[in-house]
Amino acid sequence: xxxxxxxxxxxxxxxxxxxxxxxxxxxxxxxxxxxxxxxxxxxxxxxxxxxxxxxxxxxxxxxxxxxxxxxxxxxxxxxxxxxxxxxxxxxxxxxxxxxxxxxxxxxxxxxxxxxxxxxxxxxxxxxxxxxxxxxxxxxxxxxxxxxxxxxxxxxxxxxxxxxxxxxxxxxxxxxxxxxxxxxxxxxxxxxxxxxxxxxxxxxxxxxxxxxxxxxxxxxxxxxxxxxxxxxxxxxxxxxxxxxxxxxxxxxxxxxxxxxxxxxxxxxxxxxxxxxxxxxxxxxxxxxxxxxxxxxxxxxxxxxxxxxxxxxxxxxxxxxxxxxxxxxxxxxxxxxxxxxxxxxxxxxxxxxxxxxxxxxxxxxxxxxxxxxxxxxxxxxxxxxxxxxx
Numbered sequence: 001x002x003x004x005x006x007x008x009x010x011x012x013x014x015x016x017x018x019x020x021x022x023x024x025x026x027x028x029x030x031x032x033x034x035x036x037x038x039x040x041x042x043x044x045x046x047x048x049x050x051x052x053x054x055x056x057x058x059x060x061x062x063x064x065x066x067x068x069x070x071x072x073x074x075x076x077x078x079x080x081x082x083x084x085x086x087x088x089x090x091x092x093x094x095x096x097x098x099x100x101x102x103x104x105x106x107x108x109x110x111x112x113x114x115x116x117x118x119x120x121x122x123x124x125x126x127x128x129x130x131x132x133x134x135x136x137x138x139x140x141x142x143x144x145x146x147x148x149x150x151x152x153x154x155x156x157x158x159x160x161x162x163x164x165x166x167x168x169x170x171x172x173x174x175x176x177x178x179x180x181x182x183x184x185x186x187x188x189x190x191x192x193x194x195x196x197x198x199x200x201x202x203x204x205x206x207x208x209x210x211x212x213x214x215x216x217x218x219x220x221x222x223x224x225x226x227x228x229x230x231x232x233x234x235x236x237x238x239x240x241x242x243x244x245x246x247x248x249x250x251x252x253x254x255x256x257x258x259x260x261x262x263x264x265x266x267x268x269x270x271x272x273x274x275x276x277x278x279x280x281x282x283x284x285x286x287x288x289x290x291x292x293x294x295x296x297x298x299x300x301x302x303x304x305x306x307x308x309x310x311x312x313x314x315x316x317x318x319x320x321x322x323x324x325x326x327x328x329x330x331x332x333x334x335x336x337x338x339x340x341x342x343x344x345x346x347x348x349x350x351x352x353x354x355x356x357x358x359x360x361x362x363x364x365x366x367x368x369x370x371x372x373x374x375x376x377x378x379x380x381x382x383x384x385x386x387x388x
Contacts, residue, residue, distance in 0.1 A: 008105065008106065008107045008108070009068075009105070009106070010103060010104065010105055010106075010143075011066050011067065011068060011103065011104075011106045011114070011116075011118070012066070012067040012068075012069065012070045012072075012073040012101060012102070012103040012118075012140055012143070013064065013065070013066055013067075013073075013101065013102055013103070013106070013114070013116075013118050013119050013122040014053070014063075014064075014065040014066075014067065014073050014076060014077055014099060014100075014101050014122065015062065015063070015064050015065075015099070015100050015101075015122045015123050015125075015126040016044065016062065016063045016065070016077075016080060016097050016098070016099045016126065017061060017062045017063075017097065017098055017099075017126050017127070018036065018037070018040055018061040018062070018095065018096070018097055019096040019097065019098055019130070019131040019300070019302075020094060020096065020131075020301075020302045020303055021033065021036070021037070021060070021061035023302070023303055024036065024094055024302070035093075036061075036093055036094070036095065037060045037061055039087055039091065039093065039095065040061065040063070040084075040095060040097070041058055041063070043080065043083045043084060043087060044058070044063045044065070044080065046083075047076055047079055047080050047083065048065050048076070050076075050079075051067070051072045051073075051075060051076035051079070052067070052068075052069070052072055053065045053066060053067045053072060053073065053076055054066045054067070056112065056113070056114060057113075062126075064119075066114065070103050070140050070143035070144040071143075071144040071145075071147060073101055073103075073140070073144075074101065074134075074136065074140065074144050074147060074150065074172055075147065075150070077099045077101060077134040077136075077172065078134060078150060078172060078173065078174050080097070080099065081097065081099065081132055081133075081134060081173075082174065084096070084097050084132075085132065094302050096130075096131025096132060096300055096302070097131060097132070098126055098127070098128070098129030098130060098131060098132075098133055098135075099126060099129055099133065099134045099135070100121075100122045100123065100124065100125025100126030100127070100128065100129055100135050100136070101122055101125065101134065101135070101136035101137070101140050102118040102119075102121040102122040102125065102136065102137045102139060102140055103118055103137070103139045103140040103143050104116055104117055104118030104121075104139060105117075105118070106118055106119060118139075120162070120163070121137060121160065121163060121167060124160040124161060124162075124163060125137070125160070125167075125169065127338075127339040127340070128158070128160070128338070128339065128341065130297075130300050130338065131300040131301075132300060133171060134171065134172045134173065135155065135169050135170070135171055135172075136169065136170055136172055137167055137168065137169055137170075138167075138168035138169070138170065141170050149174060149175050149176075150172055150173070150174060150175065151172070151173055151174075151175055151258040152170040152171070152172055152258070153170060153171040153172075153173070153256050153257075153258055153260070153266070153268075154170055154254075154256050154257070154268055155168075155169040155170055155171055155268055155278070155280075156168070156169070156254075156268045156269070156270035156278055157169075157270055158270075158277060158278055159277055159366055161340050161366065173261075240255075240264075240265050240283065241253075241255065241265045241267050241281060241283050243387050244283070244357045244359060244384060244385050244386060244387050245267075245281065245384055246380070246383055246384070249269065249380065249384070250269075252269045252270055252271045252272070253267040253268065253269035253281070254267060254268060254269075255267050256268055259282060260280075260282045260293065260360075261293070261296075262284060262289045262292060262293055263282035263283060263284050263289070263293065263360075264283050264284060264285050265282065265283045266280065266281070266282040266283075267280070267281050267282075268280050269281065274376075275365050275369065275372040275373055275375065275376045276363040276364055276365040276372075276373055276376055277341075277364055277365050277366050278363075278364050279361060279362065279363035279364065280361070280362045280363075281359060281360070281361045281384070282359070282360045282361075283357055283358065283359055284358040284359070284360065285358070286358060287349060287350060287351070287358055289358070290347055290349065290358040290359070290360060291347075293360050294332060294345070294347050294360055297334075297345050297360070297362070298319060298334055298345070301334070301336055303317075303336065304317070304318065304319050304334050304336055305318075305319065306319050307319065307320060307321075308320075309335075311333055311334070311335035311344060311370075311374070311377075312374055313370070313371040313374045313375070316335055316336070316337065316342060316370040316374075317335060317336055317337070318334065318335065319332065319333070319334035320332070320333060320334075321333075322346065322381070324382055329349060329351050330348060330349070330381070330382070331346055331347035331348045331349045331359075331385075332346065332347050333345065333346035333347075333381070334346075335370070335373075337368055337370070338364075340366055340367065340368060341364050341365060341366050341367075341368065342364070342365050342368050342369055342370035342372075342373045343362065343363070343364050343365075344362075344363050344373055344377055345360070345361070345362045345363075346360070346361055346377070346381055347359065347360050347361075348360075348361070348381070348384060348385025348386075349385075355386055355387055356385055356386055356387065357385050357386075357387050359384060359385040361381070361384060363376065363377065
């Protein structure tokens, strides 16, 4: 072999990739693209040095960094995103970067390259991450444990191309970018946990348990039997997000300990079979917070222009308003292809309707199956978001 095995051991791989780089090159030219890649490379170099990582490979719009510490890799990723965001604002450049992280046994060859399953998984997660996102595996999360100042948002189990088994993933972000669901979340996951007395710990556990068991049952006479269509049968009724998601879908969902930024609640939903592969729903306190979250998601996609294109089985790529019917406002929606996935994002706005809630949903289906995702979203987007 030209490149023989050199060393082996557990390592953590971080892969970062600029979103929309090829399109930016086509629209703005090679010089502008080269300047963007140079800025990206400079930030990565400085960050790697600060976090004791090793830059294994740099290919213009993509970087592979190797760490012996999972904790260092996670902190480096969050710091990178903050620096990319600062550079994007300061220099008015589209520096939106997705980052994937995985840890595992790997072999380093004499030429300095690496071989290992963790490297492949990190690459797949990088392709899955939107601009500004950091996605890591459960393996990395377990190695690192909880890190002060950072939040892990459970993304459930996802299927990745050419990876045999589903992978449990987490999104990672700074506490500066997230608002905990309540005080008890901070006590459990934040910096106060170390000094928490056993009485407070027990109380927090009881609060969490009460939240998990918030579903109560009423008779069909009280509920009206509408949830399952079986008159006279007891129907489950829930508060919060569970009250605005049909039971047929909510069974695949679970509330996240830390909601998305600005949201009151966020749930990750992973169906066992069928479409979509995964979807996420967040409830917001008001229309302003909802619209800000939607604009933030839309802002990650330089290729999607407002009030353009369509999201249906024939055309996939655009952003528009949707309605329940003539003169019946619903919300806004945009869709796009993200590597091997079809993605759709929509809002369900309360407006002046007391029975609606301010909801944002992000659904993803592998294999670029936008037709399948269209078939899922078409009936359900009219229903999700209605309370009662």
